[in-house]
Amino acid sequence: MLIYIFLMVLPMLFFLKPKATFIVQTFSSLVLLFFSAVLLLKHEYISISMFHSSLPYLDFSIKLDSLSLLFVMIISTISLGVSTYSLNYVYDEDYHHKRLFAFIYTAFIASLLFVVTSFNAISFLIFWEIMSTLSFFLVIYNYENEENRQGGFLYIFMTHLGTAFIMVAFILMYLKTGSFSFENWVHVGLDDSTKFWVFLCVLIGFGTKAGMFPLHVWLPKAHPVAPSNVSALMSGVMIKTAIYMMIRFYFYFLSDIPWWYGFIVLLLGSLSALFGVMYALAQHDLKRLLAYHSIENIGIILMGLGSAMLFNSNHMPLLASFGLLAAIFHTYNHAIFKSLLFLGSGATFLKTHTKDMEKYGGLIKLMPYTALFFIIGSISISALPPFNGFVSEWLTYQSLLLNNKIDINIIHIFVPLFASMLALTGAFAAACFVKVIGISFLGSPRSDGAKNANEVGKFMVWGMGFLAALCVVFGLFPHIVIALVAPITSLLLGVDVSSSTSSHLFMISTPNFSFGHLSTLGLSMGFAVGIFMLYILIKKFGNTKTRMCSTWGCGQLNNDASNQYTASGFSQPIRKIFAFFYHPKEKIYPTSRKKKYFFPILEYKAHSHDGVESVYNLVLKVFVKSSAYLINLIENGSIHIYLLYILIASIAFLVYAVKGGIN
Amino acid sequence: MFSDFIELIGAFVLVLAILQITSDRLYFSIKVYAIQSFFVSISILSIGIYSSSFDLYVSSFLTLVIKTFIIPYALFKTIDEMKIKREIKAFVNITNSLLVISAIIIFTFLLTRYINIGGSVIAKEIFPISLSIIFIGAFIMVSRQKPITQLIGFLTLENGIMLVATSVTYGMPLIVEIGIFFDVIVGATMASLIIHHINHDIDDMDATSLSDFKE
Amino acid sequence: MQTFLMALLQFFIILIISPFIVGLMQKTKSLVRGSVGPCVFQPYFNILKLMQKEVVLSNQSSYISIIAPYIVAVVPITVAGFLPVFDSNTLMSFSGDIIAMVYILALGTFFLALFGFDQGSSFGGLGSSREMTVASLAEPAFIMVIFTFALQSNSTNISHIFDSMRGDIFFNYPVSSTLALMALYFVTLAEAGRIPIDNPETHLELTMIHEAMILDASGRNLALLEIGSFVKTTIFLTLFSNIFMPLGFYDTNTIWTIGFSIFIYFIKMSTLGVIIAIGELTLAKLRYFRISDAMMFGFVLALISMVTYRL
Incomplete structure (x- = not known):
């Protein structure tokens, strides 16, 4: 146990030597990953109460049960990849104060690990706040940019709003149980109204952190401006800690939840999925696009979670374990491919010095490894077989389909609707990543930056390669993850999910085998055999010669890069079809002063606005105005009034003390 | 089995009502309306055979003659006379209309699951289907600008009412039905007359320009 | 062993028949x-000829x-291994179900769209953009139809669905099934790129979707892409015909019954091909921005089929 804590904090000690920090972080992550997997598979759980302070309520107890262990695994997997990557990245990007960066970076990872292992509400909150604050520092690390500061402040504001709700939930739990230790909260019986408020506060509080649909505004602003390795950690891991706590609350602490709690989670999940991907399509800033995809994937995770909650409240533990498997599997997968994609975007950003996709192009020839890994990540995130994203999305579909076994009218009608929203989401995600790959990696370079790009350093390649390999491995052998999730389902629901879903070799199935099954390994074997046969066929009967020639440009000779399709052009049909959703503002105006008939160079600008954001702006405006008015009223600058306040306050305290004395 | 057949006919009527929403050509809308009325008359006829009631034969025949032939013919005439542009202007575009319609369908199907229809029912599913058709007709009337499309919306709505009246409750008394037919004919004639006059007087076919007459 | 041979036979029937169906449509x-x-x-001759030519x-x-051409070709071929023609034991049925099938087909579309981008010409990107838009809009209706059939037959395995369709499912839920098939027709038109959605005959940049992406392909690449599109069309027609007309599933005891089943399948496919061709002749291609309306209409049909099933 102490080894664990030691491993968590060890890299922080090396902060004077940034390079050493990253190396140590890599190794400690590796060891943590290994140990956690072993402990998880051997069903050995440790708990320790480290430090009892003299202050009331405050004690740092740490417990590693199966749920925590899995999230420790997720964090250490990602940190393994990202730390390897950072060995080159931080030096190539040439950050100032590298020691500071290294220290905050490792402290951030340590705080993430402590968040998922804390077993006491107070210590949890402390680490939660440390995590939020450190990530805030990392977001504004390049504080010279106005955009970064704005994103950072929005982030810190929203995250504290969320924390307030989390605190309310914790206090409610404390009032009912009289304890801040998570041990005493397990399956606690609450009355209906308290249960509802706890549910709501947890949903809002952790939903803010996770980037759930109406509370996501900070995410597309904060994630893109952070350094890429930090974005990878934030998108891949930090928002997952909120999912971790949601699972903890909804399956471990609360019991006998009404069915419509699950329905609300399902609804919000499907809305976030669709909303996230639709805004992602309209973006041409690569990192912002990926940030919107995080919202989408959190939505998919919440859909799995919601359907598991529906089953759980209808006392179908086996099916609930299946839904939970879908959610946790997608959590792991999203952590892997999203951090991979962020690392890839960091690599392109490093070499081309711009985040604008419209200025990339042709990078597949200049950065072959980065492009390959990015394509693997894209296939995964678009949920295409045979990689890992597909497996978890398939599980989500199946758990939605199985929801029809619950005999409630609203579920019968709405769940297929959610499934088709998920289908639309998947298809849009594929369209979006065709856009990303097609615009940034294929074709010919669109700017000087893209023309002069070259492959990134070897540690960056290794870091991305590790995550890409995991995408493939988890896709082809989903049994690995199912085996890891199985202890969680037996802890939370009392059912071992692996026995019902992976009874056949290399094949996963729904709890009822004949309902549906999937073997990605078999599929990819089929692909491989098919491609091999086609190849042989062509070799034998066909012509294998290839001639290179310049692209046909309808007879035009100067076939430069500006002839290519653009990212805005790619998504234009969808923007137009769903105009009610995007409210696109399109403008065409001449950049030169020529008259209309002399072929001026025209510029086209399209801008779509996040509808939720404008609602927030409105609310904030009203709030700020009214609070400013109040402040003016109270603090009106006259010293006599202030003295009066002090007087009133002391009298009030006196009265309160006397009252207490009487009692 | 019989109720399945009736439900299938009802479903076709619903599909045609939705097709009505997607059309942006007046000729097409009217044709769709004629086919829809034809299906309604088949549904009434088959219920008539099933329950062997003479009233329903008559009303089926009337539906066939009036709604499948006379009203569409009159509407075609009106359109020809006025050389209306073929595009239908709409306040809500077609994709969004379809989104609204899916919401309507979900709503009616959910709602009717909580309604218990007493008495002898031939086809249970007809009830939500016809309710959807009624709402869709109303939606066409609300969302389209041209009076002639609004008229078609009204006629669609009326078809929905006809469907629900015959198949859920074995039809209304014959005299009531004949009265309804009379109303529909008069309504359609009046509407075409008024449309004609609007067109003639203000050279425009927009119901929105009617608001110019306000005081 | 016998079931394996049957499966292999079915697989090759789908592959071999596919160019013929497309040829039949053109001829009609x-x-x-x-x-x-x-x-x-x-x-067939086109494919053979293209194989002999060099790639530019x-x-x-x-x-x-x-x-990409290999993947685009192999994806529908793999899916062909899922589909039963006359027997419910199929080659690939162990490796996935109908939901997996949708996503495998999406993989083909994904690589086809990437192929469009790879030449750096403006046509390819245009085609990719349009294709991805149409494919995304068709997806919700497709999944809704699949959900309806899966719930009716209580399984997502393709063989199970076909078996229960051949049984009495279709007559148990006639309303729902009919509407679902109408929705499936729209999806088929979109995915196979037939006329109201896409015109496979023209090379006009105003109208083309699929052809724009493969404009720069030549030689064996074009042959592979064409094979992919033929087999994809046949897959959708098979899906359609074997659910809609659940005839032709005869027992596989003697060689004669098998031959007869294949013959019936062949007749069904040809009829469907002719019907679609005639449908193409009577319709005009939709304006690109009205495709969303058609797809939305298909989705509403699927939705009605789902709610009527659930009632």
Whole structure:
């Protein structure tokens, strides 16, 4: 146990030597990953109460049960990849104060690990706040940019709003149980109204952190401006800690939840999925696009979670374990491919010095490894077989389909609707990543930056390669993850999910085998055999010669890069079809002063606005105005009034003390 | 089995009502309306055979003659006379209309699951289907600008009412039905007359320009 | 062993019949228009001819241009292994179900769209953009239809669905099934790129979707892409015919019954091909921005089929 804590904090000690920090972080992550997997598979759980302070309520107890262990695994997997990557990245990007960066970076990872292992509400909150604050520092690390500061402040504001709700939930739990230790909260019986408020506060509080649909505004602003390795950690891991706590609350602490709690989670999940991907399509800033995809994937995770909650409240533990498997599997997968994609975007950003996709192009020839890994990540995130994203999305579909076994009218009608929203989401995600790959990696370079790009350093390649390999491995052998999730389902629901879903070799199935099954390994074997046969066929009967020639440009000779399709052009049909959703503002105006008939160079600008954001702006405006008015009223600058306040306050305290004395 | 057949006919009527929403050509809308009325008359006829009631034969025949032939013919005439542009202007575009319609369908199907229809029912599913058709007709009337499309919306709505009246409750008394037919004919004639006059007087076919007459 | 042979036979039947179906559609259209038109077997000759030609690639292209045609071709071929023709034991049924099938087909579309981008020409990107938009809009209706059939037959395995369709499912839920098939028709038109959605005959940049992406392909690459599109069309027609007309599933005891089943399948497919061709002749291609309306209409049909099933 102490080894664990030691491993968590060890890299922080090396902060004077940034390079050493990253190396140590890599190794400690590796060891943590290994140990956690072993402990998880051997069903050995440790708990320790480290430090009892003299202050009331405050004690740092740490417990590693199966749920925590899995999230420790997720964090250490990602940190393994990202730390390897950072060995080159931080030096190539040439950050100032590298020691500071290294220290905050490792402290951030340590705080993430402590968040998922804390077993006491107070210590949890402390680490939660440390995590939020450190990530805030990392977001504004390049504080010279106005955009970064704005994103950072929005982030810190929203995250504290969320924390307030989390605190309310914790206090409610404390009032009912009289304890801040998570041990005493397990399956606690609450009355209906308290249960509802706890549910709501947890949903809002952790939903803010996770980037759930109406509370996501900070995410597309904060994630893109952070350094890429930090974005990878934030998108891949930090928002997952909120999912971790949601699972903890909804399956471990609360019991006998009404069915419509699950329905609300399902609804919000499907809305976030669709909303996230639709805004992602309209973006041409690569990192912002990926940030919107995080919202989408959190939505998919919440859909799995919601359907598991529906089953759980209808006392179908086996099916609930299946839904939970879908959610946790997608959590792991999203952590892997999203951090991979962020690392890839960091690599392109490093070499081309711009985040604008419209200025990339042709990078597949200049950065072959980065492009390959990015394509693997894209296939995964678009949920295409045979990689890992597909497996978890398939599980989500199946758990939605199985929801029809619950005999409630609203579920019968709405769940297929959610499934088709998920289908639309998947298809849009594929369209979006065709856009990303097609615009940034294929074709010919669109700017000087893209023309002069070259492959990134070897540690960056290794870091991305590790995550890409995991995408493939988890896709082809989903049994690995199912085996890891199985202890969680037996802890939370009392059912071992692996026995019902992976009874056949290399094949996963729904709890009822004949309902549906999937073997990605078999599929990819089929692909491989098919491609091999086609190849042989062509070799034998066909012509294998290839001639290179310049692209046909309808007879035009100067076939430069500006002839290519653009990212805005790619998504234009969808923007137009769903105009009610995007409210696109399109403008065409001449950049030169020529008259209309002399072929001026025209510029086209399209801008779509996040509808939720404008609602927030409105609310904030009203709030700020009214609070400013109040402040003016109270603090009106006259010293006599202030003295009066002090007087009133002391009298009030006196009265309160006397009252207490009487009692 | 019989109720399945009736439900299938009802479903076709619903599909045609939705097709009505997607059309942006007046000729097409009217044709769709004629086919829809034809299906309604088949549904009434088959219920008539099933329950062997003479009233329903008559009303089926009337539906066939009036709604499948006379009203569409009159509407075609009106359109020809006025050389209306073929595009239908709409306040809500077609994709969004379809989104609204899916919401309507979900709503009616959910709602009717909580309604218990007493008495002898031939086809249970007809009830939500016809309710959807009624709402869709109303939606066409609300969302389209041209009076002639609004008229078609009204006629669609009326078809929905006809469907629900015959198949859920074995039809209304014959005299009531004949009265309804009379109303529909008069309504359609009046509407075409008024449309004609609007067109003639203000050279425009927009119901929105009617608001110019306000005081 | 026998079931394996059966499965292999079914798989090859789908592959072999696919260019013929497309040829038949072309022939029907020509005949109705009053011209003689190419031979029904012309697509076979086209593929053979294209195989013999050398490939001309753009110097902007990368290895995507080399691997994408293989993937685009192999994806529908793999899916063909899922589909039963006359027997419910199929080659690939162990490895996935109907939801997996949708996503495998999406993989093909994904690489086809990437192929469009790889040449760095404006046509390819245009085609990719349109194709991805149409494919995304068709997806919700497709999944809704699949959900309806899966709930009716209580399974997502394709063989199970076909078996129960052949049984009494279709007559148990006639309303729902009919509407679902109408929705499936729209999806088929969109995915196979037939006329109200896409015109497979023209090379006009205003109208083309699928053709724009493969404009820069030549030689064996084009042959592979064509095979992919033929097999994809056949897959959707098979899906359609074997659910809609659940005839032809006979026992596989003797060689004669098998032959008869294949014959019936063949007749069904040809009929469907002719029907679609005639449907193409009577319709005009939709304006690109009205495709969303058609797809939305298909979705509403699927939705009604789902709610009527659930009632």
